[in-house]
Amino acid sequence: MMIGGGCLCGSVRFRGEAEPRFQVKCYCNDCRKTSAAGHAAMMGFARHAIAISGEVKEFQSKADSGSDVFRAFCPTCGAGVFARNASMPEMIFVRASTLDDLSLFNPQLVVYAARAPAWDPVNAGIPSFPESPPRG
Ligand SMILES: [Zn+2]
Ligand SMILES: [Zn+2]
Secondary structure (H helix, E strand, C coil): CEEEEECCCCCCEEEEECCCCEEEEECCHHHHHHHCCCCEEEEEEEHHHEEEECCCEEEEEECCCCCEEEEEECCCCCCEEEEEECCCCCEEEEEHHHECCHHHCCCCEEECHHHCCCCCCCCCCCCECCCCCCCC
């Protein structure tokens, strides 16, 4: 698929042609805090397939897995645009909230579903895990 998107003010943009390797809604504390919603909707792509323009700032934190996560946001408007995970350097995780065409996101998995607030319910009908999915 062709994807494109960017932050609220438009100074950070991304585009590329790639198929998402996974599409996930995450209700973990860090995703919730940085998304300004109950969850973050993320699409994982091969890093090399996505071109980014504009300056971002990154906030680094430890995921439950122990790996370092870098959440990139626009320093002007504050919108979170994408994230990187040090344990998966070949991947980029685009926030579906920043897509130009929101219909491209098709969630296939929900993680940390046990942390979903009542006002942001977990989708019925797609696999969900109460915490992180099992590895392997
Ligand atoms: Zn911006
Ligand atoms: Zn998360």
